[in-house]
Amino acid sequence: LEMTEQLTLYTAKICPYAHRVELALEEAGVDYTRFEIDLENKPEWYAPEVNPASKVPAIAYGGPKVAPDHPSPDSTKIAESLVLVEFVADLSGKLRPADPVLRAKGRFLIDAFSNTFAPAFGATIIRGEPVEPLLAAIEKVQGLLSPEGYALGPEFTFADAAIVPFFARLEVLLKGDYGAYEEGTGAKAYETLQSDPKFARYRKYLADVRARDSFQKTFHEEYVREKFATRHANARAARKAAQGSH
Amino acid sequence: LEMTEQLTLYTAKICPYAHRVELALEEAGVDYTRFEIDLENKPEWYAPEVNPASKVPAIAYGGPKVAPDHPSPDSTKIAESLVLVEFVADLSGKLRPADPVLRAKGRFLIDAFSNTFAPAFGATIIRGEPVEPLLAAIEKVQGLLSPEGYALGPEFTFADAAIVPFFARLEVLLKGDYGAYEEGTGAKAYETLQSDPKFARYRKYLADVRARDSFQKTFHEEYVREKFATRHANARAARKAAQGSH
Numbered sequence: 001l002e003m004t005e006q007l008t009l010y011t012a013k014i015c016p017y018a019h020r021v022e023l024a025l026e027e028a029g030v031d032y033t034r035f036e037i038d039l040e041n042k043p044e045w046y047a048p049e050v051n052p053a054s055k056v057p058a059i060a061y062g063g064p065k066v067a068p069d070h071p072s073p074d075s076t077k078i079a080e081s082l083v084l085v086e087f088v089a090d091l092s093g094k095l096r097p098a099d100p101v102l103r104a105k106g107r108f109l110i111d112a113f114s115n116t117f118a119p120a121f122g123a124t125i126i127r128g129e130p131v132e133p134l135l136a137a138i139e140k141v142q143g144l145l146s147p148e149g150y151a152l153g154p155e156f157t158f159a160d161a162a163i164v165p166f167f168a169r170l171e172v173l174l175k176g177d178y179g180a181y182e183e184g185t186g187a188k189a190y191e192t193l194q195s196d197p198k199f200a201r202y203r204k205y206l207a208d209v210r211a212r213d214s215f216q217k218t219f220h221e222e223y224v225r226e227k228f229a230t231r232h233a234n235a236r237a238a239r240k241a242a243q244g245s246h
Numbered sequence: 247l248e249m250t251e252q253l254t255l256y257t258a259k260i261c262p263y264a265h266r267v268e269l270a271l272e273e274a275g276v277d278y279t280r281f282e283i284d285l286e287n288k289p290e291w292y293a294p295e296v297n298p299a300s301k302v303p304a305i306a307y308g309g310p311k312v313a314p315d316h317p318s319p320d321s322t323k324i325a326e327s328l329v330l331v332e333f334v335a336d337l338s339g340k341l342r343p344a345d346p347v348l349r350a351k352g353r354f355l356i357d358a359f360s361n362t363f364a365p366a367f368g369a370t371i372i373r374g375e376p377v378e379p380l381l382a383a384i385e386k387v388q389g390l391l392s393p394e395g396y397a398l399g400p401e402f403t404f405a406d407a408a409i410v411p412f413f414a415r416l417e418v419l420l421k422g423d424y425g426a427y428e429e430g431t432g433a434k435a436y437e438t439l440q441s442d443p444k445f446a447r448y449r450k451y452l453a454d455v456r457a458r459d460s461f462q463k464t465f466h467e468e469y470v471r472e473k474f475a476t477r478h479a480n481a482r483a484a485r486k487a488a489q490g491s492h
């Protein structure tokens with residue numbers, strides 16, 4: 001697809017929100033310039049010149065062709081991952097089924113995902129709360145997937161781009177037992193996800209998405225695993241130090 | 247606009263989320279059957295046969311033409327107000343500007359509204375927390391409006407449908423001093439909103455929307471005011487009773 005305007009994506013390999021937009025751009029076949037933001041050491045120009053919220057993802061669209069680290073004031077800056085996924089769909093005319101009912105099912109699925117999986121993910125991984133609500137959230141989202149194929153049926157759509165980056169990262173976290181929970185909790189939950197017949201649809205769905213070029217090009221599993229491992233080791237050391245000080 | 251499928255909206259005059267969808271349907275010129283749900287006494291068939299979350303708004307789309315209080319299992323049931331506003335836009339081809347950048351601005355505005363105004367509204371009105379963050383949220387949303395016309399410019403769009411029902415209800419609440427805050431707080435904030443030059447754009451915007459047929463047809467101001475007044479009186483009596491019991 002030939003775009004009339006330049007499009008620069010500010011992103012970070014670690015971030016599932018940014019990954020949504022990379023998947024959307026790859027699947028839509030949109031030409032774009034990718035710029036990695038180091039989230040632990042953001043360039044000083046990023047917040048004032050690209051995204052005042054200082055988060056990824058963000059897109060600079062239109063304006064002159066410039067180096068990504070010298071963004072032009074003449075491009076339009078857009079932020080928020082779901083806004084950007086819809087933007088890529090609007091730009092390209094791809095990623096969304098033609099049927100308004102299917103589009104509504106996709107948006108409802110994303111809303112349910114945001115309201116169930118996303119908070120449960122943070123609760124379990126970051127705060128070490130029980131893993132059961134997280135597994136229940138996966139079951140709930142799984143129940144909203146089309147019985148076969150991708151989230152809305154045979155075609156990959158915006159709904160897949162919105163949810164898969166989180167599933168993929170969760171598997172890395174649980175498999176490595178990286179999280180604020182008691183040791184062994186993540187590894188056990190990972191085993192459940194891989195073997196319990198209850199999660200058969202989830203497994204097939206994720207395997208189908210993993211097989212796609214767009215996913216392989218945009219998910220840097222070993223990089224993500226190492227980052228999570230380092231964060232986990234640091235967080236555990238900090239918790240031990242805090243306990244020792246009592 | 248002639249629809250090929252029947253569309254039934256389950257709604258409630260009091261509810262700003264449901265009002266979003268009524269505005270969208272009226273502005274898009276979609277034919278629909280309106281069914282009022284009494285939120286304090288929901289029909290027993292509503293959750294099992296229309297919306298398992300038991301909330302309004304919900305739409306039953308397609309299937310045979312039936313009485314709204316005998317919904318058909320053959321219609322598609324869709325819930326969540328923002329999903330429904332986009333659904334009406336997809337069905338009708340109206341409500342959204344053609345330009346992808348403007349659409350993204352609309353979705354970003356709605357997201358900012360959901361993350362700032364909506365929680366501040368609940369905090370002030372329901373929990374009686376200070377009114378300043380709510381006024382700051384209005385200023386923030388105001389800053390995202392097009393300098394003239396409606397939220398995205400000269401045409402009424404999905405972004406207007408999404409935010410105006412909340413502004414309209416807030417004005418009724420503050421004007422009547424209905425809220426969990428100290429007496430006089432709401433009335434004073436209302437006065438600020440009506441006279442402070444800082445809120446000039448907000449005032450003009452809301453006046454422009456109020457003048458539209460769609461708004462006048464769908465906003466039942468006196469009904470809403472009476473409901474809020476009753477709720478407020480009941481909540482105040484409950485608080486006094488709770489204090490008396492100490």
Ligand SMILES: [Ca+2]
Nearest residue numbers: 111114115360
């Ligand atoms: Ca939401």
